[in-house]
Amino acid sequence: MNEFKVAIRENESAHVLDLMGYLDAHTAPILEEAFQSMIGSGKFRIIVNCRDLTYISSAGLGVFMAYIEDVRENKGDIKMSNMTPKVFQIFDLLGFPMLYDIVNDERDAIAKFAALS
Amino acid sequence: MIHNHLNTQPSTITIPSRTERLNDVRQFVAQAARVCGFKDEDVNNIMLAVDEACTNIIKHAYNYAPDESIEVNVGMREGDFEIVIADRGKNFNPENVPPPDMKEYMSQYRRGGLGLYLMKKVMDTVDFQFKANRNILRMTKHLH
Numbered sequence: 001m002n003e004f005k006v007a008i009r010e011n012e013s014a015h016v017l018d019l020m021g022y023l024d025a026h027t028a029p030i031l032e033e034a035f036q037s038m039i040g041s042g043k044f045r046i047i048v049n050c051r052d053l054t055y056i057s058s059a060g061l062g063v064f065m066a067y068i069e070d071v072r073e074n075k076g077d078i079k080m081s082n083m084t085p086k087v088f089q090i091f092d093l094l095g096f097p098m099l100y101d102i103v104n105d106e107r108d109a110i111a112k113f114a115a116l117s
Numbered sequence: 118m119i120h121n122h123l124n125t126q127p128s129t130i131t132i133p134s135r136t137e138r139l140n141d142v143r144q145f146v147a148q149a150a151r152v153c154g155f156k157d158e159d160v161n162n163i164m165l166a167v168d169e170a171c172t173n174i175i176k177h178a179y180n181y182a183p184d185e186s187i188e189v190n191v192g193m194r195e196g197d198f199e200i201v202i203a204d205r206g207k208n209f210n211p212e213n214v215p216p217p218d219m220k221e222y223m224s225q226y227r228r229g230g231l232g233l234y235l236m237k238k239v240m241d242t243v244d245f246q247f248k249a250n251r252n253i254l255r256m257t258k259h260l261h
Contacts, residue, residue, distance in 0.1 A: 025172040026136035055143075057168045058231035086161055093238050094231060 023060035044076025051082035127192030162239035169232035178206025
């Protein structure tokens with residue numbers, strides 16, 4: 001089975017989605033649901049911590065693309081952190097670093113959001 | 118040398134057209150690529166290309182019908198790892214679709230169509246044919 005989980009945490013400046021496991025066409029709806037619930041409840045400052053994300057395909061990448069505009073229109077952002085080199089390589093192939101804020105560590109993303117407050 | 122001989126033997130997995138089986142296909146091709154001597158980065162890229170190809174088949178060729186089949190055949194041929202993926206779905210040739218200008222495409226945050234782009238990025242060759250009512254996708258990756 002393709003194991004994938006999302007856990008949501010809240011800190012002082014943003015909400016953090018911890019991704020775990022394999023994000024592909026089978027599991028992408030789980031991430032989609034998480035984004036819908038965040039955006040539906042007016043949470044637009046989102047950090048996606050990819051430390052335990054083992055794998056991502058274009059189906060997973062598409063989820064980030066689906067929500068980024070909504071989030072930015074509401075003065076928020078989706079910032080990504082703690083990517084393994086293997087996962088970063090796939091984001092990089094599609095040019096994500098040009099369009100998304102990808103930082104080394106979750107704390108960097110928190111600081112960036114805090115600076116806006 | 119015995120090891121090399123074994124490497125060249127093709128092997129096949131057939132899965133039903135369900136996304137829950139993507140992981141099985143990824144593990145199958147990753148194992149085969151490792152046995153053939155590919156390093157982690159290439160193994161990851163081969164897994165990604167096969168995942169994208171099967172996802173496209175499930176979505177577009179079979180339109181999510183869950184009980185059709187996808188056959189994935191892998192083996193070494195003249196120094197290349199060759200993957201042949203066959204299905205009996207709708208004639209689906211993504212090459213008929215002009216390649217997007219990725220910079221413009223990504224800046225508009227459009228979804229879909231990224232799978233083929235990734236397949237071509239990470240594999241050396243990607244070729245689609247429709248023969249005897251089957252879509253045949255052949256991809257290769259050179260073993261350095």
